[in-house]
Amino acid sequence: MLAVFKNGVVDPPKELHSPASSKAVGKDKTPEETLKDCLASDPNNGVSLDFLNKVIMAYVPPRPLGMPHQRLFCSVDDVHCMFLGNLNNLCNLNKQYGLSKGGNEAMFVIEAYRTLRDRSPIPAHQVLKELEGSFAFVIYDHRSDTVFVALGADKAVNLFWGVAADGSVMISDDVSLIKASCRKSFAPFPPGCMYHSDRGLISFEHPMYKMKAMPRVDSEGAMCGAYFAVDAYSKVNSMPRVGSEANWATWG
Structure with a gap:
């Protein structure tokens, strides 16, 4: 899967961008060229959505072999x-949220997001802690121009993000797609964390602590986009909100 966010829809941590990208040998692929590469892996079944040339989401169905996660x-x-992965407690979650028993993980995530965005005071980090299994997802709410990304804490599913030469933010489970356009300006998305286009990068496992960037050097000795991890010595100034505004739309 591949998501491309242009025109400031996503404001990533500044440490994600590496000056070494401008010194890399060869030509960077544009996000559009990388999109074509993504869809070319299965041209008959791959699909993409383009939202006013601001957001592009591309999906290629899993192959029967070589992909352990749906x-x-x-x-x-x-x-x-x-959505990438599996939720072991999907049946219980669907029942808890009053959703159809036949719904899949992506349908649950959307319905839970909409419910919490519109009606529920439950904070996002609490909801994500209830998800049992290996998962990664990217949500784009077109009406509010909101992006919400999360990666499970068990490290069984990988997700990468980076900044392309044109400033677009790209997110994918395929690191080769990210490298093609972002060169050195990419990093693994941190497990147990969520990103919201309004609130930035937050750990849903440890919401009371701030995130910190740590230098990352590749095999050639070049500085790359930083690793991001919880800073155990730096707490946030206040508790996350638990009122009517503390939902996925505002605290995600």
Whole structure:
């Protein structure tokens, strides 16, 4: 899966960008060229959505062999979700949220997002802690122009993000797609964390602590986009909100 966010839709941590990208030998691929590469892996079944040339989401179904985790793509009322992995407690979650027993993980994530965005005071980090299994997802809420990304804490699923030469932020489970356009300006998305386009990068495992960037050097000795991890010595100034505004739309 591949998501491309242009025109300031996503404001990534500044440490994600590496000056070494400008010194790399060869030509960077544009996000559009990388999109074509993504879809070319399965031209008959791959699909993409383009939102006013600001956001592009591309999905290629999993192959029978070589992909241990399922990939899902779902859209409901202008909320679009790409999901990778499996939720072991999906049946219980669907029952808890009053959803259809036949719904898949991507449908659950969308419906839970919409419910919490519109009606529930439950903070996002609490909801994500309830998800049992290996998962990564990217949500784009077209109506509010909101992006919400999360990666499970068990490190069984990988997710990468980076900054392309044109400033676009790219997110994918395929690191080769990210490298093609972002060169050195990329990093693994940190496990147990979530990113919200309004609130930035937050650990849902340890929401009371701030995130810190740590230098990352590749095999050639070049500085790359930083690793991000919880700073155990730096707490946030206040508790996360638990009122009516503390939902996925505002505290995610």
